[in-house]
Amino acid sequence: MRRPILARLALASAALATVAWAGPAAAQDYQARSWAASCFACHGTEGRSEGEFPALAGKSKKDLLAALQEFKAGTRKSATIMHQHAKGYTDQQLERIATYFSQQSRR
Ligand code: HEC
Numbered sequence: 001m002r003r004p005i006l007a008r009l010a011l012a013s014a015a016l017a018t019v020a021w022a023g024p025a026a027a028q029d030y031q032a033r034s035w036a037a038s039c040f041a042c043h044g045t046e047g048r049s050e051g052e053f054p055a056l057a058g059k060s061k062k063d064l065l066a067a068l069q070e071f072k073a074g075t076r077k078s079a080t081i082m083h084q085h086a087k088g089y090t091d092q093q094l095e096r097i098a099t100y101f102s103q104q105s106r107r
Contacts, residue, residue: 028100028103029096029099029100031096032093032096032097032099032100033100035089035093035096035097035100036097036100036101038085039056039085039097039101042081043055043056044056044057046101046104047101047104048104048106048107055106056101056104057101057104057105057106058101058102058104058105058106059101059102060102061098061099061102064097064098064101064102065094065095065098067082068086068089068094068097068098069086069091069094071083071085071086071087072086072087072089072091072094
C-alpha cells in the first residue's frame, strides 16, 4: 500500500524528532567536557591521572563537588593552583564538571 506523500513526510519527521529528542538526553554534556578539558593537563585526559596529580575520573560527584566548592570558598587549602582555578567557574559549572568526571571510567 502506498501512503500519500504528506503522510510519509509526517512519519519521517516524527521519526527524526524522536531521534533528536533521544540524542541530547542520552549524550554526554559536551559543554561540561570542554570546561573539563582545562583540567586534563594536570589531572590526565578524562581525569585519568597516572602521575602525581589526583585522578578525578570515577570519583563520586559529591566528593568532587565538595572539593571544588571548598577550593572556591578558600576553606580547603590548595598547595598549588586549585583555589584559583575553582574561582573561575560558577557553582552550576562546577556541578556539571563534577558530574562529568564522576561519569568517566577510571581506566
Ligand atoms: C595546574 C594544574 C591543575 C589544573 C589545571 C587543575 N588542577 Fe585540580 N588539582 C591540582 C593539584 C596539584 C591538586 C592537589 C591539591 C593541591 O595541591 O592544589 C588538585 C586537586 C583537585 C581536586 C581534589 C582531588 C582530591 O582527591 O582531593 C579536585 C576535585 C580537582 N583538583 C579538580 C580540578 C578540576 C575540576 C579542574 C579543572 C576545572 C582542575 N582540578 C584543574 C592541579 C590542577
